[in-house]
Amino acid sequence: MTSNLAMFVFIAWRNIWRYPIRSLLTVFALAGGLIIVILYSVLLEGMTRQMVTYATDMSTGHLQLHRRAFIDDQDLYATLPWSYLNAAETALPAASVAPRLYAAGLASAQASSTGVLIKAVDAAREPRATRLLDSVRSGTAELGPASDSTDGLPRANVVVGTQLAKNLKLQVDSELILVTQAADGSIGNGLFRVAAILKPVDTAFDRTGVLMSIDTYQSLMSLDSGFHELAVKTPDAENLGTGQALLQQTLERLAREQPLDELGGAAVVRNWREINPTISDMLKLSQSMVVVIGFIVVSLASLGMLNTMLMAVHERTHEFGILLAIGMKSRWLMVMVLIESFLLALISAAIGAALGTWLGRYLQTHGIDFSGTMPDGYDWAGMSFEPVMRGYLDPGHVVNACLIMTLVAMLSSLLPSWRTVRLKPAEVMR
């Protein structure tokens, strides 16, 4: 049987090259379908990953740590002690963490004033965890002390969102007054200099966000008991569960060693999906669309393959008739056709995977650029995206696509050949 099989493979190989053009056309069709399926998965995977990246890298991080009362009511006093920062860094040595503080305030500049969200970040840690400080539209994102005001009063640097800058008519170097209720009940107030204006990252921040250093925040708010939020960027974005569990354990240990006050509630670790359910829902929606569109693409590609194989076998009806007439068993004929298809599929897979990978790589590095029509990028679910659609090549998807292609090719050659071998040789040859 083995020798038979070897012989069949040999005959099949010879058969393929007896009609080089037809075979090449078939390979062309199969590889083409394969490439399209690969490109499709590259683009979709890229879009999904881009969304995840935006949901996490821009400002949220993969995991976040808060007190319960801060999550529920943005309670100013629901801080976590600074020792928790070190504990988190020790528990997750490979991760980057960034502490943040928040407060609501009133910003005034010249004639107008508006309610703002004050956000304090650690200028050294923040860039390692998120790209928040990278997306500068104008100026330089420096936080900390600034030059004195014209009447000789000390000022600190702040960074503001684009829409807020527009609403308050702020430019880089403009002066800003912040008034708020400090943690000790006094009126927190200070003079600030706009050091930079940020590109839209998330819509809410863009409209109301004022970014400052933690030192500046502490003196403005008279609040130095700790931080409100810890954003964690883990090296393994796919597998957040372990990091989350590890952090939770650390928190439980810390809570036993050094209990938190009751009012602020327990410390809570959440991943970005829990923090941002809208985005998470969006991803689920787009994933269900992926299935629908993926079905369309795969079925179209399969149809092309089916078509090609149907034709290829159909054109050879005459030849099969002769073979059957000279006594070839129909079973063997089927095996031969299948082996031929398999070999063709292998060749196509090799070519298609190579070309598809190459094109996918291109999409991964260069992407599809829409900045001509949308220089500011676009908003989706409160996030602002860059106007570049980038692919992502997942080798697993390439393998899957090859498998689907081979399967479809063999199935579609089975159909016509089965029909042919059931005919009487005489009928076939007529």
Added chain:
Amino acid sequence: MKARHGHLPVTVLLLLAWRNLWRHRRRTLITLSSIAFGFGLAVLFIGLNDGAHNSMIRNAIKLGEGAITVQPRGYQEAPANHKYLARGLSLQTQVEQLHIAGAVDPRISLQVLASTAHNAVGAGLEGFITDSDQRVEMLRPFLIEGQWLQPGDDRGILIGDSMARKLKAKPGSKVVLMAGKRGGDSQVHLGRVRGIFDSHVDDLDAFLILGDIGLTRRFLAGEGADTRLQPITRLAVYLDDQSQLAYWKTLLRQAVDSEQVQVLDWREMMPQLVQFIAVDDAGNYVFLTLILVLVVFGIINTVLMSVLERTREFGLLRALGLGRYQLLLLVFCESLVLSLLAVLLGWVVGGGTHLWFATNGLDFSAAIGDANAMAGTFMDSVVYTELSTQRVLQLTGIVFGATLATGIYPALKAARVTPVAALRT
């Protein structure tokens, strides 16, 4: 050669091509069915996409400020309570004299602080005519408690369910509305909750307060407006026929555009939505291209293969005295007829698919749940496919062109066949 044989009449050529196609019936049917299937999918895909987008746009326009908006110049860049159109009545009369096919709704928008004995929240107060405004039919079904506003009830307000929770308000409750004035002063008026709505758009439910235009006009009077002139923030113009947008916009511009008054269409009012759709379209075009490439691929393959298999036949024809040029024409005619058939069948399948989904719709509610709100509007959970004339022409063009183009190479190839070479086998 040409001189010797003369020209074959086009009718004969077409007839020959037709018969040739049906001599290889199975091959033709396979090709046609694959085109029709792909085409049907493409029509469905595009139709769904356009349907979803159009439903978002329609909802955005209905929930928003109309297809065309007349408002104070500079309001769009930096909205403020003190920016209003003092002569609302005369402006509305002016606009109504254009006899726009649609509706014109006067509205007032204000930023306010809404407070009860228990809490206070920032809110957007929208004043409109509570029985005739286009928003009414959109929002009234969302009412979950209490009554809709009676015309002329200049105390009544409607609030969203999440705001109601925060303020601990229910129908009948007082809500004190405080608005900032030019120069930083503030003014207060009392509103009474008549009803509570739940639109499922988070921003609306937490932020929007609806009131009679009379209530909001008190605030404008506080800004120094003369209420006899019926001051407003804007006129929202709704069109029965969206395709007339450019025409009416031009007309409105000519009629009312001035240093104080600006005429904007929904694209200018909602740049975020336009962007969202542009991006979504761009993404979908990429996928559509992939689908079309696949369809074309299938066609090229079948046609090429059929020509290759027919070398012998072409040789015979040539030996019988058919000129190169005529053979080329013949094969090309076959492609032409095939293309026509493909488009025809494609539209039968695609059009049928479209008709089915245009009447029955495709229910996405299971897949999207509550995540249908985006870019300040929402997508209906049942999407009906939509197909514009432009799209029909576009698709027909692409498939017809692609099928025809794939016929060129085989035709050239056939023309090159020499009688001897072909008959050698």
Added chain:
Amino acid sequence: MKRDWAAADVAATGGKLLKLALLPLCLLAPVTAVALEVDELIRHMDKLWRGNTSAAVMTMTVNTRRYQRTMTMEAWSRGKDYSLVVVRKPIKDKDVATLKVEENIWNYLPKINRVTKIPASMMSGSWMGSHFTNDDLVKESTFEDDYASSITFEGERGGQAIYEITAIPNPDAAVVWGKVIINFEQTSLAPLQALYFDEEGLLVRTMTFDQAREIDGRLTPMRMRLQPEDKPEESTTIIYEKIDFDVPLEASFFSLQNLKRRR
């Protein structure tokens, strides 16, 4: 997590605490169609702390779950429309000043040497970290237009002979309360309590008055305590150390220039 906090929301959370006048000066005479006695009582109460003009030194103690804060302040007033308060202690907040003219409030902040106006969106925010809101300061100007008052009880309650006045907001008045009840001691006419209810009749906050002392022939309570009902452990207490009536004060005293100058 939702980050879209309007300043107002947070201000409101900080001082969710309900509105009442900074000084209980809000209870002014309703002019129309009320029994003479009500009229008199309210006029009496109005005069208790203000007279035509007044100058006072007071200590405000704020107790919250999060902080305790004591401030010494100097306050001047002229009629119901003008008042100026300057913080003297603690050192950190020295010279912080609040000026109220009609319905407008400005703060002077010495640290940045700027005067800022309280915008509409911050009106429900806490005043100086207390349980009073900025709006409470403003509301006293419109009290007489906003409420209709009547005597609803006269007799003995809790061992004291009292008058009970119920003030119901006019239907269109921009007032959040459902009703306000004020109790007076019958003989001295010294106020004892002011109770603030929401529309459902639920008590939201209570103001109590005691330590009455005779000033210019009137028994004036020198201590008042504001208690939000949903936070029993919190309160704001104001104690007058000194109060003088009918001191010469012109309207020009209550100006933005003076606000900045009076350090």
